[in-house]
Amino acid sequence: NAGVTQTPKFQVLKTGQSMTLQCAQDMNHNSMYWYRQDPGMGLRLIYYSASEGTTDKGEVPNGYNVSRLNKREFSLRLESAAPSQTSVYFCASSQGENTGELFFGEGSRLTVL
């Protein structure tokens, strides 16, 4: 099983460019999440989707948009990238909101110049 797959794994952008981070899970999970992790810091929640068709803001949503395309896929879009968005982005999924066991992808490392 692939689990949670993120693409791309690495990306370099210039300030003002846009891009979408893709995430897919093959565990038939209902809930999906996007986190960011800055050097020496813990993970901070950007957006989450409790179930297909719903999305909600997390702790640091500014500058991002998300789309829950279907049950498997949850994408994160940066419309106009800024250097402050340089980070490692992690996607995660869980069976639902009643379980705190999240399964994480390997991360996408984004650098904005």
Next chain:
Amino acid sequence: DAKTTQPTSMDCAEGRAANLPCNHSTISGNEYVYWYRQIHSQGPQYIIHGLKNNETNEMASLIITEDRKSSTLILPHATLRDTAVYYCIVRVYGNNRLAFGKGNQVVVIP
């Protein structure tokens, strides 16, 4: 959710039990204690969770004090592959907006 306090870092001897402490003195009755770890550059990995009782699985044991104000994650026989950042998280049932603090950088030394 209640805040947690962990050491910033600690070393453990390979082959010995590693005891990782966590304080959560403001925990509420409906909040669970969860442990995750993050091996360098990888996504976090769930380890174990508990409410009141001690818990054990193939990875670790979780000991929660009777007043629930602190807990200890025990890695029974630490290996070099257990070197990671360990996160202690308090979670309300039904809320998966997990708050990962800075965690405890655990280094297993040969």
